[in-house]
Amino acid sequence: xxxxxxxxxxxxxxxxxxxxxxxxxxxxxxxxxxxxxxxxxxxxxxxxxxxxxxxxxxxxxxxxxxxxxxxxxxxxxxxxxxxxxxxxxxxxxxxxxxxxxxxxxxxxxxxxxxxxxxxxxxxxxxxxxxxxxxxxxxxxxxxxxxxxxxxxxxxxxxxxxxxxxxxxxxxxxxxxxxxxxxxxxxxxxxxxxxxxxxxxxxxxxxxxxxxxxxxxxxxxxxxxxxxxxxxxxxxx
Amino acid sequence: xxxxxxxxxxxxxxxxxxxxxxxxxxxxxxxxxxxxxxxxxxxxxxxxxxxxxxxxxxxxxxxxxxxxxxxxxxxxxxxxxxxxxxxxxxxxxxxxxxxxxxxxxxxxxxxxxxxxxxxxxxxxxxxxxxxxxxxxxxxxxxxxxxxxxxxxxxxxxxxxxxxxxxxxxxxxxxxxxxxxxxxxxxxxxxxxxxxxxxxxxxxxxxxxxxxxxxxxxxxxxxxxxxxxxxxxxxxxxxxxxxxxxxxxxxxxxxxxxxxxxxxxxxxxxxxxxxxxxxxxxxxxxxxxxxxxxxxxxxxxxxxxxxxxxxxxxxxxxxxxx
Numbered sequence: 168x169x170x171x172x173x174x175x176x177x178x179x180x181x182x183x184x185x186x187x188x189x190x191x192x193x194x195x196x197x198x199x200x201x202x203x204x205x206x207x208x209x210x211x212x213x214x215x216x217x218x219x220x221x222x223x224x225x226x227x228x229x230x231x232x233x234x235x236x237x238x239x240x241x242x243x244x245x246x247x248x249x250x251x252x253x254x255x256x257x258x259x260x261x262x263x264x265x266x267x268x269x270x271x272x273x274x275x276x277x278x279x280x281x282x283x284x285x286x287x288x289x290x291x292x293x294x295x296x297x298x299x300x301x302x303x304x305x306x307x308x309x310x311x312x313x314x315x316x317x318x319x320x321x322x323x324x325x326x327x328x329x330x331x332x333x334x335x336x337x338x339x340x341x342x343x344x345x346x347x348x349x350x351x352x353x354x355x356x357x358x359x360x361x362x363x364x365x366x367x368x369x370x371x372x373x374x375x376x377x378x379x380x381x382x383x384x385x386x387x388x389x390x391x392x393x394x395x396x397x398x399x400x401x402x403x
Numbered sequence: 404x405x406x407x408x409x410x411x412x413x414x415x416x417x418x419x420x421x422x423x424x425x426x427x428x429x430x431x432x433x434x435x436x437x438x439x440x441x442x443x444x445x446x447x448x449x450x451x452x453x454x455x456x457x458x459x460x461x462x463x464x465x466x467x468x469x470x471x472x473x474x475x476x477x478x479x480x481x482x483x484x485x486x487x488x489x490x491x492x493x494x495x496x497x498x499x500x501x502x503x504x505x506x507x508x509x510x511x512x513x514x515x516x517x518x519x520x521x522x523x524x525x526x527x528x529x530x531x532x533x534x535x536x537x538x539x540x541x542x543x544x545x546x547x548x549x550x551x552x553x554x555x556x557x558x559x560x561x562x563x564x565x566x567x568x569x570x571x572x573x574x575x576x577x578x579x580x581x582x583x584x585x586x587x588x589x590x591x592x593x594x595x596x597x598x599x600x601x602x603x604x605x606x607x608x609x610x611x612x613x614x615x616x617x618x619x620x621x622x623x624x625x626x627x628x629x630x631x632x633x634x635x636x637x638x639x640x641x642x643x644x645x646x647x648x649x650x651x652x653x654x655x656x657x658x659x660x661x662x663x664x665x666x667x668x669x670x671x672x673x674x675x676x677x678x679x680x681x682x683x684x685x686x687x688x689x690x691x692x693x694x695x696x697x698x699x700x701x702x703x704x705x706x707x708x709x710x711x712x713x714x715x716x717x718x719x720x721x722x723x724x
Contacts, residue, residue: 296496296501301463305461305463306487306492317502399544399548
């Protein structure tokens with residue numbers, strides 16, 4: 168027996184694939200529709216659901232904490248503890264309860280978004296200058312009106328900043344979902360790791376990076392559109 | 404333009420505010436009446452409770468005992484939100500909403516009151532015009548694009564938006580440079596001449612109070628009212644040592660600055676007199692002119708440079724006594 172590495176059987180593989188070079192464009196072309204594109208779409212879905220659900224929970228919690236200071240400590244502590252659990256360990260803890268399901272993955276991903284989103288929403292709500300709050304009160308804005316038409320708009324930059332971090336880190340983290348379910352960009356990576364097929368690992372990794380960059384850019388654009396006052400030209 | 408609302412009276416009736424855990428009250432048994440359409444300046448050292456007293460009116464501070472009545476109705480009997488929407492509120496740091504344009508800021512209270520879009524637009528333009536900010540240039544700006552003086556003009560327009568009969572102003576010009584400050588004081592007097600609001604104006608600057616106030620209330624530490632009088636009476640007859648010190652050793656000169664040459668009896672002109680001053684000059688400036696020219700008298704002329712009479716030092720002294 169020789170000690171040569173075992174070249175996997177890829178059927179009519181190109182030279183590039185047969186030699187397992189760093190990146191083979193032809194393989195990507197051939198497997199885009201069958202492997203990469205579905206994985207990308209799944210990845211977007213996993214991320215979108217996690218960030219949306221995480222935001223909904225963190226937002227409500229922050230509103231409550233903004234109103235009742237006592238709530239802040241417990242929720243911040245809870246989300247910080249969740250944040251420190253290693254993701255693979257968290258999957259292990261959840262699988263006996265929720266099985267090898269999307270739910271298991273989403274619970275973990277949502278858990279990791281809570282800390283940053285809660286902190287940022289709350290910090291944003293508290294960033295309204297005191298004289299602005301006093302003016303609102305003095306003019307007869309109710310607490311609710313002040314929240315929705317003054318505090319929340321002014322919190323938008325901090326909220327979007329939180330969403331950016333949460334989104335990008337969820338995109339990175341969601342590759343690990345493949346431990347539990349065969350979905351997302353983690354799946355081609357896992358498959359390729361079995362026999363160290365470089366092109367597939369590199370292609371899926373690049374897609375994850377590209378997805379993170381695009382999502383981040385979209386959020387920046389959304390913030391620009393939503394907060395025109397923040398970049399008004401100083402003409403006075 | 405809608406007809407200006409009838410001005411109303413504000414009455415402090417043994418109004419007292421105590422904060423829990425503090426021995427000295429912030430406002431102590433304050434009783435005073437502000438006539439409809441008058442500007443009442445609350446003046447005093449810090450700790451005198453002037454801002455606290457003002458905030459009793461729109462219930463940003465709640466009374467401990469006694470009453471405050473606006474237009475005969477106790478503020479405690481009114482819904483807090485409704486009460487505040489009927490009272491213009493201007494503060495030193497302005498507190499413009501940074502995420503709203505000038506027009507949206509000014510529209511705040513009318514919007515809360517549910518005015519129609521068209522009525523709001525018309526009112527905003529009218530108000531920006533009133534505070535001398537051309538609507539075309541300023542409507543769409545944000546607070547970050549305004550100077551300090553412009554911000555306070557917008558603050559004033561915002562407070563006036565729903566034509567409230569009462570205005571509360573808490574050191575509104577305190578953060579402005581002296582030139583902008585003097586300009587806004589004049590603008591306020593012009594606007595007040597047109598609108599005749601009942602205004603409570605808090606300031607620590609006695610000169611500002613003398614200029615702006617129809618009546619001045621001097622509060623001392625512990626929120627005690629020491630004297631409530633028209634500026635001239637306050638300067639002529641300070642109630643005690645505290646007031647005398649507060650209005651300053653130059654109170655005689657300050658009194659002179661309240662009166663113009665056109666308003667005093669003059670001696671008939673006889674012969675050539677120098678220096679010469681137009682009749683719009685204040686007595687204070689006239690005196691300064693006489694002193695610097697080393698003259699006992701001064702020739703007063705009208706707008707067409709025609710002699711109106713002569714002011715002598717003797718006559719000036721009589722006026723002060």
